[in-house]
Amino acid sequence: MGPENAGRVVGLLPRRTTFARALGADNERRRPQAARQQVIAANVDLILIVTTPDADFDLERLERYIQAVWQSGARPALVLNKTDLRENVHWWLEQLRTLGADLEVHTVAAATGEGLQGVRALLAEGVTLALIGSSGVGKSTLTNALLGRDAALTGEVRVSDQQGRHTTTARTLYLVPGGGLLIDNPGLRDIAVWDADSADFGDVEALAAQCRFRKCTHTTEPGCAVQAAVRAGDLSPVRLAAFQAHPARGRRR
Numbered sequence: 548m549g550p551e552n553a554g555r556v557v558g559l560l561p562r563r564t565t566f567a568r569a570l571g572a573d574n575e576r577r578r579p580q581a582a583r584q585q586v587i588a589a590n591v592d593l594i595l596i597v598t599t600p601d602a603d604f605d606l607e608r609l610e611r612y613i614q615a616v617w618q619s620g621a622r623p624a625l626v627l628n629k630t631d632l633r634e635n636v637h638w639w640l641e642q643l644r645t646l647g648a649d650l651e652v653h654t655v656a657a658a659t660g661e662g663l664q665g666v667r668a669l670l671a672e673g674v675t676l677a678l679i680g681s682s683g684v685g686k687s688t689l690t691n692a693l694l695g696r697d698a699a700l701t702g703e704v705r706v707s708d709q710q711g712r713h714t715t716t717a718r719t720l721y722l723v724p725g726g727g728l729l730i731d732n733p734g735l736r737d738i739a740v741w742d743a744d745s746a747d748f749g750d751v752e753a754l755a756a757q758c759r760f761r762k763c764t765h766t767t768e769p770g771c772a773v774q775a776a777v778r779a780g781d782l783s784p785v786r787l788a789a790f791q792a793h794p795a796r797g798r799r800r
Contacts, residue, residue, distance in 0.1 A: 562589045564620035566677065588677045588718065588730050591621045593669055597680035597689065599629045600639040606646065610789050612679060613646060624651040626666065628685040631656035645783030647750060657689040667693060672726030682734025690731040694721055751790045754782065
């Protein structure tokens with residue numbers, strides 16, 4: 548890009564939401580203490596967590612994504628992409644719904660345009676939306692479909708292990724027809740929550756308040772409302788495990 552096309556900073560807005568991840572130990576040794584947080588996107592209203600009905604599907608990783616989004620101040624939603632590659636995606640949908648009763652779940656086939664109406668409706672004027680997920684889940688294809696043009700590079704997925712190549716290597720902000728803003732991010736293999744104290748477990752804590760015993764551990768106690776919700780399919784065992792392992796949980800008792 549020549550100087551005539553170079554970007555120019557014309558203002559700096561305060562951060563009202565900050566989606567970030569904790570850097571790994573190797574990065575922490577190379578960077579100063581203050582740089583242990585990597586900001587991925589700021590001032591985002593909605594973050595779509597994209598996954599696929601194949602070997603990439605990992606509920607525990609999706610749970611960590613959701614925690615990080617709630618922590619950021621943005622709202623999470625789930626997108627099951629590449630549904631055209633499966634005759635039936637019912638099992639994957641049921642698994643996604645266990646991650647939170649209030650989470651929006653969209654099924655799309657970005658390559659064919661199927662199911663995009665619901666996602667497009669999220670990109671209203673003034674809304675900033677970001678896409679996150681592993682490499683190869685079709686974030687860039689989804690970006691192009693929402694923009695109505697081939698703006699983002701797309702790549703192939705290896706047949707041997709269903710793993711994608713990092714086609715998107717930089718975060719890019721796009722203006723969407725209708726006035727919304729869309730951020731396409733490089734693939735994330737995983738994410739570590741930056742500030743564990745702020746992870747949101749309001750749904751589990753609301754259930755815990757209904758347990759028979761005030762200091763219920765939600766394991767084997769009689770009258771445990773949390774375990775009852777797991778047995779009924781209203782709460783994911785993965786989400787309960789994340790709650791049990793949460794560093795700040797013991798301090799909230």
